[in-house]
Amino acid sequence: MAKYLYVYHGSGKMPTDEAERKAAMDAWNGWYGKLGSAVVDGGNPVGMSKMVLPGGKVENNGGSNPAAGYTIVEAKDIDDAVAKAKDCPILMNPAFSVEIAPIIEVM
Template sequence: MAQFLYVYHGSGKMPTTEVERKAMTDAWTGWFAKLGSAVVDRGNPVGMSKSVLPGGKIENNGGSNPTGGYSIIEARDIDDAASKARDCPILAEPNCNVEIAPIINMMG
């Protein structure tokens, strides 16, 4: 099995009430449970990013498609990894997506 990086893109809006936080946590916990042993690293949400551009210019705008978090998932191939991502809770939010990339092990 290969490993794949899931990069969650979206609004970056965190729930503001306890009820919303619990619903979000339950959705993610349920999805990870459904994936079972394919989950290598549940990952974490991330904060607002900065981009360093050629020439050293720094942009502090989070990018055109802000990263909201990441996970590492095991799958047969990228198509299997994409299939596993179809039920990701972030996809219930408008303008959100899961970017998937194979992790290339250079050390072994």
Template sequence: MTKFLYVYHGSGKMPATETERKAVTDAWNGWFGKLGKSVVDGGNPVGMSKTVLSGGKIENNGGSNPTGGYSIIEARDIDDAAEKAKGCPMLAMPNCSVEIAPIIEMM
């Protein structure tokens, strides 16, 4: 099995109420539960990013496609990883996506 990095993109907003937080947590836990042992690292949401460009220029806009979080999942190949991503709760939000890339072990 190969490890894949899932990078969640979009403008997902953090839930404001306890009820909303529980619903979001339940959705993610349910999806991770379906993936079972494929979940290597459930990851975390991330805060607003900065982008350092060549020449040292820093942009504070979160990038053209803001990162919302990440996970590491095991799958047979990238097609299997893409199929597994289809159930991601992030995809229920407008303008959100999951970017998938194989993690290349260097040693």
């Protein structure tokens, strides 16, 4: 099985209301439970990013498509990884997305 990186794009902001935060965590835990042993690294949310450009210029704009978090999963191929991502809770918000890329082992 190959490993795939899921990069979640969106605001990266956790709900501030306790009930909403619990509902979100329950949805994520349910999805991870459905994926089972395919989850290699459940990942974490991430904060706002900075971009380092050629010449050392730094942009503090959160990136053109801000990352909200990541997960690493195992799948038989990229189509399987895409199928596994279709039930991701972040997709309940139509403004968010999941980018999927194969992890290429070099060593």
